Amino acid sequence: MSVAATIRPGRMAALRRNPTLVAGGIVLGLIVIVAVFAPWLAPYPADAGNATHPFQVLAPPSSAHPFGTDLVGRDLLSRVMFGARISLRLVIEVLVIAGLIGIPLGLVAGYFGGRIDQVIMRITDVFLAFPALLLSLAIAFVLTPSVQNMTIAIAVTWWPWYTRLVRGEAASVTTRPYIESCRVLGVAPWRVLLRHVLPNSMTPVLVQMSLDAGGILLTAASISFLGLGAQDPTPEWGLMVSQGAQYFSTQWWFVTFAGVSILLTAMAFNMIGDGVRELLDPKRVISR
Amino acid sequence: MLEVRDLVVRYGPVVAVDGVSLTVPAGPAGFGLVGESGSGKTTIGRAIVRLATPASGAVTMDGVDAFAARGGALKAYRKSVQIVFQDPDSTLDPRMRIGPAVAEALRAHQIVERTGIQARVTELLVQVGLEAEHAERYPHQLSGGQRQRVAIARALAVEPRLIVLDEPTSALDVTVQARVLELIGRLREARSLAYLLISHNLAVVEQLCERVAVLYLGQIVEEGETALVLTRPAHPYTHALRAAVPELSEELPRPATRHADPPNPAAPPQGCRFHPRCPLAIDRCRTEEPQLREVAGRLAACHRAEEAVAGGFRAAAVDDISAPAQS
Amino acid sequence: MKLEVRDLNVWFGERQVVAVDRLDLDRGETLGLVGETGSGKSLTAYSIAGLAPGMGARVEGSVTLDGRELIGLSDRELREIRGRRVAMIFQAPISSLNPVFRVGDMFQRALRLHGAGKQDARRLAAEAMNAVALSPDLLRRYPHQLSGGQAQRVAIALAVALRAEVLIADEPTSALDVTVQAEILEQLQALRAEEGIATLFISHDLAVVSGLCNRVAIMREGRIVEQGPVGTTLREPRHPYTKQLLAAVPRLSAVGSADA
Numbered sequence: 001m002s003v004a005a006t007i008r009p010g011r012m013a014a015l016r017r018n019p020t021l022v023a024g025g026i027v028l029g030l031i032v033i034v035a036v037f038a039p040w041l042a043p044y045p046a047d048a049g050n051a052t053h054p055f056q057v058l059a060p061p062s063s064a065h066p067f068g069t070d071l072v073g074r075d076l077l078s079r080v081m082f083g084a085r086i087s088l089r090l091v092i093e094v095l096v097i098a099g100l101i102g103i104p105l106g107l108v109a110g111y112f113g114g115r116i117d118q119v120i121m122r123i124t125d126v127f128l129a130f131p132a133l134l135l136s137l138a139i140a141f142v143l144t145p146s147v148q149n150m151t152i153a154i155a156v157t158w159w160p161w162y163t164r165l166v167r168g169e170a171a172s173v174t175t176r177p178y179i180e181s182c183r184v185l186g187v188a189p190w191r192v193l194l195r196h197v198l199p200n201s202m203t204p205v206l207v208q209m210s211l212d213a214g215g216i217l218l219t220a221a222s223i224s225f226l227g228l229g230a231q232d233p234t235p236e237w238g239l240m241v242s243q244g245a246q247y248f249s250t251q252w253w254f255v256t257f258a259g260v261s262i263l264l265t266a267m268a269f270n271m272i273g274d275g276v277r278e279l280l281d282p283k284r285v286i287s288r
Numbered sequence: 289m290l291e292v293r294d295l296v297v298r299y300g301p302v303v304a305v306d307g308v309s310l311t312v313p314a315g316p317a318g319f320g321l322v323g324e325s326g327s328g329k330t331t332i333g334r335a336i337v338r339l340a341t342p343a344s345g346a347v348t349m350d351g352v353d354a355f356a357a358r359g360g361a362l363k364a365y366r367k368s369v370q371i372v373f374q375d376p377d378s379t380l381d382p383r384m385r386i387g388p389a390v391a392e393a394l395r396a397h398q399i400v401e402r403t404g405i406q407a408r409v410t411e412l413l414v415q416v417g418l419e420a421e422h423a424e425r426y427p428h429q430l431s432g433g434q435r436q437r438v439a440i441a442r443a444l445a446v447e448p449r450l451i452v453l454d455e456p457t458s459a460l461d462v463t464v465q466a467r468v469l470e471l472i473g474r475l476r477e478a479r480s481l482a483y484l485l486i487s488h489n490l491a492v493v494e495q496l497c498e499r500v501a502v503l504y505l506g507q508i509v510e511e512g513e514t515a516l517v518l519t520r521p522a523h524p525y526t527h528a529l530r531a532a533v534p535e536l537s538e539e540l541p542r543p544a545t546r547h548a549d550p551p552n553p554a555a556p557p558q559g560c561r562f563h564p565r566c567p568l569a570i571d572r573c574r575t576e577e578p579q580l581r582e583v584a585g586r587l588a589a590c591h592r593a594e595e596a597v598a599g600g601f602r603a604a605a606v607d608d609i610s611a612p613a614q615s
Numbered sequence: 616m617k618l619e620v621r622d623l624n625v626w627f628g629e630r631q632v633v634a635v636d637r638l639d640l641d642r643g644e645t646l647g648l649v650g651e652t653g654s655g656k657s658l659t660a661y662s663i664a665g666l667a668p669g670m671g672a673r674v675e676g677s678v679t680l681d682g683r684e685l686i687g688l689s690d691r692e693l694r695e696i697r698g699r700r701v702a703m704i705f706q707a708p709i710s711s712l713n714p715v716f717r718v719g720d721m722f723q724r725a726l727r728l729h730g731a732g733k734q735d736a737r738r739l740a741a742e743a744m745n746a747v748a749l750s751p752d753l754l755r756r757y758p759h760q761l762s763g764g765q766a767q768r769v770a771i772a773l774a775v776a777l778r779a780e781v782l783i784a785d786e787p788t789s790a791l792d793v794t795v796q797a798e799i800l801e802q803l804q805a806l807r808a809e810e811g812i813a814t815l816f817i818s819h820d821l822a823v824v825s826g827l828c829n830r831v832a833i834m835r836e837g838r839i840v841e842q843g844p845v846g847t848t849l850r851e852p853r854h855p856y857t858k859q860l861l862a863a864v865p866r867l868s869a870v871g872s873a874d875a
Contacts, residue, residue, distance in 0.1 A: 176378050177373040177375060177378045177379045178378060178379060178380050178381045180339055180371075180373070181371065181373065181379065181439070181442065181443075182392070183338075183339070184337045184338070184339065184366065184369075184370060184371050185366070185370070185392070185393045185396050185397075185442070185443075185445075185446060186363060186366040186367065186396045186397060186446075187392055187393075187395075187396045188396070191392075195381075195384070195392075196381050196384070199383045200381065200382070200383060324792035324793075324794065324795075325792055432652070461651035461652050461819065462651070462819065462820075462821075462860060462863040462864055462865075463651065463859060463860065463863040464651075465863065465865070466862075466863040466865070469865070488792065488793065489865065490867050491865035491866055491867040492865050494867055494868065495865060515868070518867065518868070519868055519869070519870055520870070521870075528794055529793060529794065530867075530870060531797070531870075532793040532794045532796065532797035533793055533822075533867055534793075534796075534797075534800070534820065534822035534823045534825070534826050535822055535825075535826070535866070535867070536821060536822050536825050536849060536861070536864060536866070537825060537826065538825060538826065538845060538846055539826055540797070540800050540801060540804060540826035540827060541793075541797045541800070541826065542797070542801075543794060543797040543798045543801060544794075545794055547748060547798065
């Protein structure tokens, strides 16, 4: 009977019972604040660029440089702070590009079915046949290494997942009576797609996107670590880890703070992803 | 007005509708389609509103073929037939308020001027027994009966000549059902509406339809005036359906079919499709498929229809019926 | 056998959904529990069967089976009673059977759990199938290979095989075609006559209840507004809600009432 319907908590109560989302949100909130206000918060904003300070190369953490300095004497705290801007922007850009390509294709495939569906799904299958990281690396290798091109390389491998997800959802929404009644009424297909199929297919995509953010960040860090992404003097965390890796045993601070930043941000994203999933799609949590 | 001719609809190996013809006159008129699950009654309704594609046969509205029409003719056809579905939970977009949902129907066929849309939405809601305030609500804020009323309002918005009502009240509580049926009866006169009422509930069909067709495994087995068909059935299947309806009495309905495995729609029995369950079946029924023919003022597809109408059921059949045959 | 319910109160959080003062069920009796959506009829039945706490409900009051209190028993004790003395059948018969087991395996598991040997279990299963007019051949099938009516009979046969004394039936025929419904109702009636099974029959359909049940209880908003013998209650309803329900039942003219 209407057992499920009788348990409908308010939004606030839902948040209270969702500590993962709150904790992840707080950590990410702090990172966003750092990113936005980096030029004002960073002790040496110029060190985010190609400033060099030959006399303080690889200085250990001190009150002047809490995170120490790097190979050319730049303040690592400042670089890590500016790095947050790059990482967050990259994650958002990848999600937006992948969403803008993936979601419309999935909607069209799922709603119209037939020939269009087959063509679109064949193409996504080709992309999905390669391991994502490998494909991103290959694309990044072909393009000139830069943050911009790395963003493109990741987005290109990411959209097919959203196409597939949206297609499944759209195909199932399309068979619901409220869509069928629109077809019988003669409502224009594009309108049915935008006003009905799209909003009712978005929940799993939003959940997936929030879960993916951490993965995108790690992918970017890996590409930069391998030298195919951000280039010096860009204060990208993956690149900083790569630069500092060989000094780990002697100058531990060089690699550690950038590495911890990647870890913390990825973790915050994942916690938010889990929280969003629980909030929007409780059924899937139970089934795992 | 609406004519279905030799309609055949296939789902893979299953022939869901197998050569059905029927005519629904211009309104006010009610045509009932009854039968068990798997009889094809819903598929016929879906084909009429172009949600199911026939393998052969035709659906025409005043001569316009629903599946051959293009452009303006198609638009006109769409406007003339609408459907109301069974499940009030999924019949409205959960993310769209009631007002815009009804307005959407008005816009699709430019029924009224842009400035008149609001007023017409209110008018439609009031017509189906709701209030203007309901336009602001989301579907989950309405009861099942109210949602079904909105679905009816949406269908009425384009001023159709025929509405397919696919089990419109079977998911509703009886008291709510009674009021929705009343509404349908009222709209039919007020709007001179014709409808095809698909239902498993014979009492509902009797209340709202002048004519009825009884379907079994995709074919019409009996068709005629409701009063005649339901009170003096000529087909043993109609009789069985009739006899199975529970009534407010301390007697249980007595099953009037032979106990047999339910029929497989992908491999219907040879001869008369009903013969394995039929208490009147004779050898001829196993081999020769009966055709629809005129029997005592209606159409029936049964070799023994004459005997059945003459009261043959009680005399010939009841004894073998009550004992379940072991297979 | 005697099942007695006293002052049964069920809550979801702060909201009380059932407040039943008194409900009795004797051997060989069929009690119809009738109400509309949200009346609390199913939840009352689930509470009696001990299934409501698992759905997140808080249950207070007393449900006794031959004097033994069922409310507050451990899951283990409840399972023993549910399997053995109290059986339940549901609205969606096919999905209420475990899809990975053949029908025969279900009987084996259930019967052997309650102490039958392998051969005995096989014999009892075949007997139970015969008792509900099903061929024992169906024991080899999986649930999805059964029709809705057959699956519902299998569920009833399981109760028969376990010699259940109380059958709680939650809208067992609402999802079935009328012809199949008529067969199942006839079956339930025969079971009462032959095995003396007491049945709590939950339904929204007064016509079905009037034919099958000895007694009827009408529920609305969690409360029983009227209960009594079926004949008198439905012929001379006292509560306005019962009258309203009766008036809403669509009626079919009698056979032969039209002029030929």
